[in-house]
Amino acid sequence: xxxxxxxxxxxxxxxxxxxxxxxxxxxxxxxxxxxxxxxxxxxxxxxxxxxxxxxxxxxxxxxxxxxxxxxxxxxxxxxxxxxxxxxxxxxxxxxxxxxxxxxxxxxxxxxxxxxxxxxxxxxxxxxxxxxxxxxxxxxxxxxxxxxxxxxxxxxxxxxxxxxxxxxxxxxxxxxxxxxxxxxxxxxxxxxxxxxxxxxxxxxxxxxxxxxxxxxxxxxxxxxxxxxxxxxxxxxxxxxxxxx
Numbered sequence: 114x115x116x117x118x119x120x121x122x123x124x125x126x127x128x129x130x131x132x133x134x135x136x137x138x139x140x141x142x143x144x145x146x147x148x149x150x151x152x153x154x155x156x157x158x159x160x161x162x163x164x165x166x167x168x169x170x171x172x173x174x175x176x177x178x179x180x181x182x183x184x185x186x187x188x189x190x191x192x193x194x195x196x197x198x199x200x201x202x203x204x205x206x207x208x209x210x211x212x213x214x215x216x217x218x219x220x221x222x223x224x225x226x227x228x229x230x231x232x233x234x235x236x237x238x239x240x241x242x243x244x245x246x247x248x249x250x251x252x253x254x255x256x257x258x259x260x261x262x263x264x265x266x267x268x269x270x271x272x273x274x275x276x277x278x279x280x281x282x283x284x285x286x287x288x289x290x291x292x293x294x295x296x297x298x299x300x301x302x303x304x305x306x307x308x309x310x311x312x313x314x315x316x317x318x319x320x321x322x323x324x325x326x327x328x329x330x331x332x333x334x335x336x337x338x339x340x341x342x343x344x345x346x347x348x349x350x351x352x353x354x355x356x
Contacts, residue, residue, distance in 0.1 A: 115220070115234050117242035117306070123337050124204035126241060128215040130297065131249035132290050133271055134256030134320070135311045140249070143319050144326070145211045154339035156203040160214035163191040163198075167264030181226035184270070188219055196240065204241065216240045216299060218296045222266050225292035226276060240292060245329050247322060248297060248306035253287055255312060290308050 120126060127144070129137040148155045161170060164322075173179050173187070186244055203210050215292045216237040260267065269275065272282045273289025301308060307325045309318050326334075 122204040123207035135249035140312035221296035251313040
């Protein structure tokens with residue numbers, strides 16, 4: 114496991130990783146709903162969602178201004194802001210934090226763009242170590258079919274068009290995502306990912322996730338984490354959860 118900070122808080126951190134089109138977001142949403150049905154306080158966070166840098170990121174993408182290094186730095190800034198303002202406070206409060214992508218996304222994508230592996234990992238040394246890390250393994254052709262089946266076109270940076278891999282956007286996507294896939298596969302044993310076959314049915318994948326959660330943190334879910342009665346709303350304000 115990369116040199117993350119130990120989780121010394123009541124809460125638990127569950128993260129999902131995988132290339133675009135792997136179905137990880139759908140599965141994390143289902144897992145979150147299942148945890149909430151057990152009156153467990155669940156917080157959700159997704160990659161590249163900080164209000165602090167959202168405008169800059171959007172503008173940079175629109176004008177295609179980012180180099181691999183500046184792209185890496187702005188994502189690290191986004192992650193740092195969300196960690197300080199949201200992730201860590203929620204863990205301290207005792208919530209189960211479900212994160213759609215974590216630092217491993219940077220480890221895979223930034224290195225695939227040619228950024229130094231050591232440099233990228235050093236950027237995220239402040240991150241809290243996940244309690245459970247899922248990796249959704251999917252063939253490239255399946256991922257591409259899923260993405261194109263849901264929208265009209267691939268996005269510029271998603272397809273790695275900034276790297277000059279190919280003039281054809283689908284071919285560029287295949288080459289770039291193949292590089293990312295190689296990085297994930299290389300990390301799998303080191304990180305200790307719980308690997309999910311993302312070609313299985315939605316039900317099968319979800320059952321696998323729940324079994325891992327039961328095995329890894331089942332006792333903590335019974336006794337340690339924050340609980341919220343079903344139907345009662347809770348949110349986040351400042352540096353503390355609001356019930």
